[in-house]
Amino acid sequence: MANVKTHVEESDILIIGGGMAGTGATFEARHWGRDLKIVCVEKANIDRSGAVAQGLYAINCYMGMQWDENQPEDHVRYARNDLMGMVREDLGYDMARHVDSTVHMFDEWGLPMMKNEKTGRYLREGKWQIMIHGESYKPIVAEAAKKSANKIYNRIMITHLLMDDEKENRIGGAVGFNMRTGDYHVFKAKAVIVAAGGASHIFKPRAVGEGMGRTWYAPWSNGSAYALPIAVGAKMTQMENRIVLCRFKDGYGPVGAYFLHLKTYTQNANGENYEKKWYEQTKSLVGEYIDHHPTPTCLRNHAFIQEVQAGGGPIHMVTKEAFQDPHLETVGWENFLGMTVGQAVVWASQNIDPKYTNPELTTSEPYVMGSHATCSGAWVSGPEDLSPPEYFWGYNRMLTVDGLFGAGDTVGGSAHKFSSGSFTEGRLAAKAAVKYIEDKKADGIKVSDKQFKDLKEVIYKPLENYTVGRNEITGGTVSPSYISPIQGLQRLQRIMDEYVGGIATNYMTNENMLNRGLELLKWLEEDLENVGAEDYHQLMRAWELKHRTITSQCVTEHTKFREETRWPGYYYRGDHLKLDDDNWHCLTVSRRDPKTKKFTMEKVPVYHIVDEKKEKKAS
Numbered sequence: 001m002a003n004v005k006t007h008v009e010e011s012d013i014l015i016i017g018g019g020m021a022g023t024g025a026t027f028e029a030r031h032w033g034r035d036l037k038i039v040c041v042e043k044a045n046i047d048r049s050g051a052v053a054q055g056l057y058a059i060n061c062y063m064g065m066q067w068d069e070n071q072p073e074d075h076v077r078y079a080r081n082d083l084m085g086m087v088r089e090d091l092g093y094d095m096a097r098h099v100d101s102t103v104h105m106f107d108e109w110g111l112p113m114m115k116n117e118k119t120g121r122y123l124r125e126g127k128w129q130i131m132i133h134g135e136s137y138k139p140i141v142a143e144a145a146k147k148s149a150n151k152i153y154n155r156i157m158i159t160h161l162l163m164d165d166e167k168e169n170r171i172g173g174a175v176g177f178n179m180r181t182g183d184y185h186v187f188k189a190k191a192v193i194v195a196a197g198g199a200s201h202i203f204k205p206r207a208v209g210e211g212m213g214r215t216w217y218a219p220w221s222n223g224s225a226y227a228l229p230i231a232v233g234a235k236m237t238q239m240e241n242r243i244v245l246c247r248f249k250d251g252y253g254p255v256g257a258y259f260l261h262l263k264t265y266t267q268n269a270n271g272e273n274y275e276k277k278w279y280e281q282t283k284s285l286v287g288e289y290i291d292h293h294p295t296p297t298c299l300r301n302h303a304f305i306q307e308v309q310a311g312g313g314p315i316h317m318v319t320k321e322a323f324q325d326p327h328l329e330t331v332g333w334e335n336f337l338g339m340t341v342g343q344a345v346v347w348a349s350q351n352i353d354p355k356y357t358n359p360e361l362t363t364s365e366p367y368v369m370g371s372h373a374t375c376s377g378a379w380v381s382g383p384e385d386l387s388p389p390e391y392f393w394g395y396n397r398m399l400t401v402d403g404l405f406g407a408g409d410t411v412g413g414s415a416h417k418f419s420s421g422s423f424t425e426g427r428l429a430a431k432a433a434v435k436y437i438e439d440k441k442a443d444g445i446k447v448s449d450k451q452f453k454d455l456k457e458v459i460y461k462p463l464e465n466y467t468v469g470r471n472e473i474t475g476g477t478v479s480p481s482y483i484s485p486i487q488g489l490q491r492l493q494r495i496m497d498e499y500v501g502g503i504a505t506n507y508m509t510n511e512n513m514l515n516r517g518l519e520l521l522k523w524l525e526e527d528l529e530n531v532g533a534e535d536y537h538q539l540m541r542a543w544e545l546k547h548r549t550i551t552s553q554c555v556t557e558h559t560k561f562r563e564e565t566r567w568p569g570y571y572y573r574g575d576h577l578k579l580d581d582d583n584w585h586c587l588t589v590s591r592r593d594p595k596t597k598k599f600t601m602e603k604v605p606v607y608h609i610v611d612e613k614k615e616k617k618a619s
């Protein structure tokens with residue numbers, strides 16, 4: 001590695017990932033830390049990176065407190081209901097009370113918002129969603145971050161966090177490499193905010209072969225948000241709570257605007273409302289949760305999955321009625337233009353005009369993320385004024401590693417943040433990180449040259465593996481001594497798919513399958529020491545795969561620990577098919593020992609802060 005250039009950058013706050021949460025953090029860090037040095041590092045280019053790269057058609061989290069449309073308590077009730085009781089209400093409330101101010105800034109910065117002509121308010125798509133012309137959503141928030149940071153580094157993938165050599169369990173920065181130049185980058189920092197998005201492609205996707213790469217969640221979200229903190233021993237929560245989405249088949253086009261704005265509905269192949277058919281069966285599994293309004297997302301998935309298994313598919317979205325209205329027809333198509341243009345192309349290729357043909361829906365492969373109708377992620381401190389003692393250790397959104405903060409998909413327990421809530425959470429984390437530095441908690445950090453030089457050897461090893469191993473290939477592409485990133489990825493996806501509740505088993509798993517999955521993941525981890533990368537792009541693929549693998553181990557451990565089926569429709573524990581509030585009305589928390597790589601699991605109480613008495617009784 002002698003010819004690889006090393007750059008060392010010292011900063012006060014380092015933000016990893018310039019997506020929604022990362023741009024929010026970068027912007028807010030400057031607001032509170034006028035004289036601080038703020039650096040943001042992004043794997044792609046922040047103008048078009050992360051889950052909002054293509055743009056969005058709706059901001060899914062806006063309270064409308066100024067018009068008393070909703071209050072933060074309402075949002076807590078909503079998220080709690082949707083996640084079958086399992087959320088961090090302190091985090092959810094904290095995000096909700098600040099999210100409107102974020103949206104108002106987007107408006108000021110030029111994001112085209114749709115307005116209700118009669119009321120002059122933002123045009124509602126649903127109770128929480130407001131509609132935007134959001135093709136340029138990401139460049140607009142990127143602009144705010146660029147004006148705030150001392151420096152934005154694009155095209156650098158962060159592979160490891162650095163730790164303070166002097167004080168145990170304190171952060172010291174991060175390292176990574178530039179995918180274009182191959183240069184090695186060392187970022188020393190007093191506080192680090194991880195905002196690296198969720199994880200797609202850990203479960204085998206429905207689209208393989210000719211459609212490989214077509215997934216609902218951003219294909220480039222590779223679980224760094226989880227792997228980076230897990231590797232240094234940070235605690236994680238609710239990692240079993242993967243999400244399965246009901247979406248238009250093959251293109252994963254969004255259905256929210258269709259249900260909410262176009263008032264379309266679903267039916268089985270015989271034109272029946274199949275959800276009603278599964279009411280009693282679902283009630284036998286989850287009890288009164290099926291009577292909650294709105295019906296939790298996972299339970300609607302459950303009815304879909306059961307109906308298809310019972311032979312009632314394909315399931316269709318009834319668009320033929322709504323599309324007779326020219327205005328709604330336009331909205332239906334524009335919805336894809338702003339966000340998933342590929343769905344329109346798929347329909348064209350399949351001769352589907354939704355005005356005359358009701359399009360098919362499907363359930364996706366599972367994804368791991370913390371900002372949608374799901375809340376996997378890091379176990380973080382909440383805000384001082386709201387959090388019970390078990391949820392508070394000094395600084396809002398700080399992980400269980402000192403000086404390491406998280407936001408957006410990184411943070412567990414706070415579902416339904418979406419784009420605006422993730423940006424808001426980035427702001428909250430940055431404000432706390434500035435305070436952490438001002439309180440002198442980061443004084444005296446030392447990161448030795450040895451620490452980052454050792455990591456350099458580790459990071460570039462896949463290039464070495466390839467250079468040496470390729471000489472042994474006499475024909476074809478299969479090497480006796482290294483595996484390629486794509487081979488490793490496909491192996492990972494099969495393990496997760498077949499043992500941890502993917503589409504192959506109709507989302508079913510059990511303790512025996514999970515144990516076997518863990519064994520296979522262990523061996524995969526060993527073999528990944530021998531992953532080979534032919535260039536810097538493949539080096540990125542190699543590290544994405546390693547991050548996905550650590551994330552997958554954590555997901556599998558959590559799934560094994562929770563001995564109930566809390567979210568039928570997201571996954572099923574065949575050996576514990578019922579929801580079990582007596583034993584599992586709690587959050588799950590894990591920690592992986594960085595030295596032994598062994599996970600330990602614990603149950604942590606779920607505190608119902610809003611409507612405290614009522615909820616406790618219900619549980």
Ligand SMILES: Cc1cc2nc3c(=O)[nH]c(=O)nc-3n(C[C@H](O)[C@H](O)[C@H](O)COP(=O)(O)OP(=O)(O)OC[C@H]3O[C@@H](n4cnc5c(N)ncnc54)[C@H](O)[C@@H]3O)c2cc1C
Pocket residue numbers: 016017018019020021022041042043044049050051052056057058059060061156157158159195196197198216217218220221222224225254371372407408409410417418419420422423
């Ligand atoms: C298909 C889809 C539709 C959605 N629709 C809506 C909607 O209609 N309305 C709405 O409000 N929300 C919507 N969301 C949700 C919203 O996009 C997310 O909640 C939000 O983007 C999460 O923010 P984040 O910063 O955590 O992740 P992201 O915005 O994905 O940002 C993560 C960033 O980290 C970078 N990164 C990753 N790994 C590394 C690494 N190792 N080193 C450096 N950088 C790294 C990535 O490149 C990326 O830029 C949708 C999401 C998806 C996937």
